[in-house]
Amino acid sequence: MRVPRQGWVLxxxxxxxxxxxxxxxxxxxxxxxxxxxxxxxxxxxxxxALELRLPPLGLGLVAVAVVGPALGAAxxxxxxxxxxxxxxxxxxxxxDRWAMERTPAIAxxxxxxxxxxxxxxxxxxxxxxxxxxxxxxAPLDAEALGHGxxxxxxxxxxxxxxxxxxxxxxxxxATARRPVERVVPTAHPRRLxxxxxxxxxxxxxxxxxxxxxxxxxxxxxxHDTADRPIDLAFIEGPGANGIAVLSAxxxxxxxxxxxxxQMAHPLAHGTAIAAGNDAPIVPSGSGTSLVMGxxxxxxxxxxxxxxxxxxxxxxxxxxxxxVCTWIACVASLRRTASLVVLGRERVxxxxxxxAVAMAAVxxxxxxxxxxxxxxxxxxxxxxxxxxxxxxxxxxxxxxTERQPTAWRSPRQAAAGDVDRGLxxxxxxxxxxxxxxxxxxxxxxxxxxxxxxxxxxxxxxDTPLLAPQGVARLADGTLLVSSPLAGAIGLFVRGxxxxxxxLEDVDARTSAQALxxxxxxxxxxxxxxxxxxxxxxxxxxxxHVMRNIGGRRLAPTLTVRGVAGTAPYLRDGSYPRIADLxxxxxxxxxxxxxxxxxxxxxxxxxxxxxxRHPPKDPPLERVREGLDVFVRAGCPTCHxxxxxxxxxxxxxxxxxxxxDTLASDERLDVPSLLSVGTRGPFLADGxxxxxxxxxxxxxxxxxxxxxxxxxxxxxxxTFLESL
Amino acid sequence: xxxLALWVSLLGLAAVAGGxxxxxxxxxxxxxxxxxxxxxxxxxGLLLASLAASPVGHGGDAKRVxxxxxxxxVGAAVSxxxxxxxxxxxxxxxxxDALWTWPTYRAGLLATLILVLLLVTSFAAxxxxxxxxxxxxxxxxxxxxxxxxxxRLPFASVVGLLFFTSALIVLLSWxxxxxxxx
Numbered sequence: 037m038r039v040p041r042q043g044w045v046l047x048x049x050x051x052x053x054x055x056x057x058x059x060x061x062x063x064x065x066x067x068x069x070x071x072x073x074x075x076x077x078x079x080x081x082x083x084x085a086l087e088l089r090l091p092p093l094g095l096g097l098v099a100v101a102v103v104g105p106a107l108g109a110a111x112x113x114x115x116x117x118x119x120x121x122x123x124x125x126x127x128x129x130x131x132d133r134w135a136m137e138r139t140p141a142i143a144x145x146x147x148x149x150x151x152x153x154x155x156x157x158x159x160x161x162x163x164x165x166x167x168x169x170x171x172x173x174a175p176l177d178a179e180a181l182g183h184g185x186x187x188x189x190x191x192x193x194x195x196x197x198x199x200x201x202x203x204x205x206x207x208x209x210a211t212a213r214r215p216v217e218r219v220v221p222t223a224h225p226r227r228l229x230x231x232x233x234x235x236x237x238x239x240x241x242x243x244x245x246x247x248x249x250x251x252x253x254x255x256x257x258x259h260d261t262a263d264r265p266i267d268l269a270f271i272e273g274p275g276a277n278g279i280a281v282l283s284a285x286x287x288x289x290x291x292x293x294x295x296x297x298q299m300a301h302p303l304a305h306g307t308a309i310a311a312g313n314d315a316p317i318v319p320s321g322s323g324t325s326l327v328m329g330x331x332x333x334x335x336x337x338x339x340x341x342x343x344x345x346x347x348x349x350x351x352x353x354x355x356x357x358x359v360c361t362w363i364a365c366v367a368s369l370r371r372t373a374s375l376v377v378l379g380r381e382r383v384x385x386x387x388x389x390x391a392v393a394m395a396a397v398x399x400x401x402x403x404x405x406x407x408x409x410x411x412x413x414x415x416x417x418x419x420x421x422x423x424x425x426x427x428x429x430x431x432x433x434x435x436t437e438r439q440p441t442a443w444r445s446p447r448q449a450a451a452g453d454v455d456r457g458l459x460x461x462x463x464x465x466x467x468x469x470x471x472x473x474x475x476x477x478x479x480x481x482x483x484x485x486x487x488x489x490x491x492x493x494x495x496x497d498t499p500l501l502a503p504q505g506v507a508r509l510a511d512g513t514l515l516v517s518s519p520l521a522g523a524i525g526l527f528v529r530g531x532x533x534x535x536x537x538l539e540d541v542d543a544r545t546s547a548q549a550l551x552x553x554x555x556x557x558x559x560x561x562x563x564x565x566x567x568x569x570x571x572x573x574x575x576x577x578x579h580v581m582r583n584i585g586g587r588r589l590a591p592t593l594t595v596r597g598v599a600g601t602a603p604y605l606r607d608g609s610y611p612r613i614a615d616l617x618x619x620x621x622x623x624x625x626x627x628x629x630x631x632x633x634x635x636x637x638x639x640x641x642x643x644x645x646x647r648h649p650p651k652d653p654p655l656e657r658v659r660e661g662l663d664v665f666v667r668a669g670c671p672t673c674h675x676x677x678x679x680x681x682x683x684x685x686x687x688x689x690x691x692x693x694x695d696t697l698a699s700d701e702r703l704d705v706p707s708l709l710s711v712g713t714r715g716p717f718l719a720d721g722x723x724x725x726x727x728x729x730x731x732x733x734x735x736x737x738x739x740x741x742x743x744x745x746x747x748x749x750x751x752x753t754f755l756e757s758l
Numbered sequence: 759x760x761x762l763a764l765w766v767s768l769l770g771l772a773a774v775a776g777g778x779x780x781x782x783x784x785x786x787x788x789x790x791x792x793x794x795x796x797x798x799x800x801x802x803g804l805l806l807a808s809l810a811a812s813p814v815g816h817g818g819d820a821k822r823v824x825x826x827x828x829x830x831x832v833g834a835a836v837s838x839x840x841x842x843x844x845x846x847x848x849x850x851x852x853x854x855d856a857l858w859t860w861p862t863y864r865a866g867l868l869a870t871l872i873l874v875l876l877l878v879t880s881f882a883a884x885x886x887x888x889x890x891x892x893x894x895x896x897x898x899x900x901x902x903x904x905x906x907x908x909x910r911l912p913f914a915s916v917v918g919l920l921f922f923t924s925a926l927i928v929l930l931s932w933x934x935x936x937x938x939x940x
Contacts (some may be wrong), residue, residue, distance in 0.1 A: 042895075069875075072892055121861045122862060128917060271824075684912065686856035688853030
């Protein structure tokens with residue numbers, strides 16, 4: 037049998053590629069072309085050489101001998117080749133893109149049954165749009181913004197909660213059914229607070245609008261609260277007696293046992309609450325002493341008084357937590373990574389990293405848990421995490437002591453690893469005893485003054501994983517709250533005596549169970565002492581510049597509201613959320629426990645994190661801003677309705693003037709949903725405000741150079757409403 | 759034959775010239791993007807058409823089919839070059855490294871390279887080097903590279919990608935079917 041010409045070419049190209057080529061298509065093509073040229077030349081000058089005849093069997097053997105090794109090389113190179121050619125995660129990417137491009141399209145594609153949400157619908161040509169869903173009392177009418185874009189505000193409390201995993205978009209006569217992810221959150225009791233005499237403790241669950249009260253015997257009561265309770269404080273005094281519950285749009289005084297609401301004041305953007313008995317910033321004789329932190333347009337500390345609220349102090353942002361003693365109130369600020377001590381005077385204490393939790397030890401000291409602290413210059417720009425407890429002296433407003441918490445127990449094998457005292461999430465100080473809840477290593481450590489080592493309460497064998505609240509009652513009963521368990525546990529001498537459940541655990545769906553497993557992985561630390569939570573504080577961002585994977589400095593991104601925007605990270609280098617397990621298993625030394633299917637579980641958890649609610653400027657301004665957005669050509673990349681085309685562009689083509697990044701650095705087009713609540717902006721965080729994003733020179737990032745100042749204002753207003 | 763090729767290329771060039779005039783008067787990053795999309799789809803469409811020529815004209819006048827195929831192929835190569843030029847001036851200006859380091863752009867570049875090689879070897883003067891036929895088979899590879907190019911392109915739609923890829927698969931299977939029947 038004669039060897040065909042194509043056979044010669046392939047027979048030569050295959051070993052050429054195996055020997056000299058790399059894991060990419062270009063080198064395979066070049067090998068083919070080179071073989072083509074060689075065979076062409078031979079055919080021209082020595083045509084007889086190509087007339088080789090072999091019996092079919094011999095030909096087959098030769099073919100196998102020549103092509104076999106090349107095939108082997110191909111199989112070996114396939115994974116790298118797929119990565120080099122951008123083929124990893126193609127299915128997810130195309131799925132997400134298809135969902136956005138198939139109009140009418142709706143974003144975000146996740147519907148929560150517990151909280152208000154804003155959706156955008158892209159329905160070009162439609163004059164009116166409404167959205168129907170099983171369980172809704174009536175179709176939700178969308179607000180037309182222009183340019184085929186519509187906005188739908190939905191609050192399950194008002195409109196009814198979705199009961200199916202799809203929405204129907206009605207545009208005039210036509211309807212289109214769109215699958216969505218439906219998230220029914222489980223109860224998440226977090227911070228535990230006690231009454232002054234330490235006979236009662238309570239926690240709120242923001243997801244299920246409940247307040248749970250326990251005592252040393254266990255369950256006392258559970259009460260429905262207003263929408264999304266965020267924080268609580270016990271207050272006992274002549275003016276008021278009960279539990280103050282701060283929720284999304286009000287603060288209410290509830291009786292601990294009966295749950296009766298004694299009074300309620302509307303309050304928007306509340307972030308934290310504390311009882312400020314005798315605190316110097318609370319004017320004496322003001323009735324109550326409830327100090328509340330608020331965010332929004334006018335962040336600061338407010339005092340609850342008879343007629344409403346009174347302003348105590350201005351702050352740059354709503355505080356994460358407030359602790360008050362008779363010397364001062366301390367507010368912890370996340371974005372500025374500092375504490376503000378409000379005593380006789382106001383002192384700002386920079387920490388370098390935001391405080392995770394605080395507790396007053398006595399009148400003049402407060403303990404603060406942080407993921408790292410170094411006096412003077414903060415450790416910035418690496419993935420360094422060293423959990424520690426700081427002692428803040430309120431009289432001098434200085435950090436007087438720092439105590440690293442991470443340590444090694446006999447469980448560990450490799451040198452340098454730590455497996456105890458990871459990710460402190462809650463502190464409780466009572467008399468001589470200090471209890472700290474560690475979400476990273478599923479334990480409570482109880483320190484007694486004088487004892488050299490803490491007593492460890494191991495939670496790994498209980499349902500109370502990733503604890504986020506701890507409190508000791510007067511009789512020594514230790515209370516632990518765990519959002520994963522949806523429960524508060526009672527421990528006596530280190531033994532779990534009782535579990536007070538906020539909901540029926542057996543009724544959990546498999547989707548809920550998967551998400552909770554993911555939540556555990558999110559909080560569980562690796563052998564290097566780092567958890568996702570260490571950087572993504574409370575599943576959000578710590579606003580710190582980090583370098584993950586030896587690339588460049590970048591502010592930690594929030595992980596909220598990222599569902600449906602594959603690929604992930606600024607450079608789109610992670611095709612799926614599940615791929616982020618790679619970070620933990622390689623760079624961070626691997627998780628403490630072996631568990632299969634972490635990627636899938638983490639993915640389920642992160643996808644179901646609600647995005648930050650946007651602002652609500654007047655609709656007219658929003659429409660004006662959208663006009664500018666379209667006029668400036670923004671939708672070519674920030675396409676409706678998710679405000680991203682889910683594609684990447686090279687840095688140089690977008691910001692030619694910037695020289696901190698390589699010109700071919702990949703920049704994933706970020707979704708602009710909730711963009712107003714993020715920042716700093718751009719890949720290296722060089723734009724501190726939304727407005728400053730458009731100061732970038734070059735005119736490629738949208739046609740903003742031709743815009744007037746008021747157009748830019750309208751544009752920013754529009755972006756903040758997304 | 760030559761005339762047809764000339765016409766097709768001229769049409770492409772005229773479209774580009776018109777586009778250039780429009781860009782000149784209303785220049786913006788978005789116009790460059792629009793122009794590169796149009797030129798890219800012209801090239802992709804001509805490539806598909808040249809691949810379709812043989813199966814569509816099967817059984818008909820072989821000479822005419824050949825003529826069409828060649829004209830469309832020449833048109834595809836010329837418009838791919840024009841498309842490359844526009845991309846260099848617009849979407850990848852100041853990011854030329856990306857042309858080689860990004861798989862999406864590299865795939866487009868390689869597809870253009872194949873088409874240009876075909877173009878060069880399709881003239882009488884170069885036809886004597888007998889590589890035209892095996893080289894010609896690479897048009898399908900060029901098609902696959904275009905699909906890869908579309909996959910992660912910032913400004914291409916999924917619909918476009920699906921359309922192109924399925925057209926390519928249909929044409930390839932059609933051709934293989936005809937070949938098997940023979």
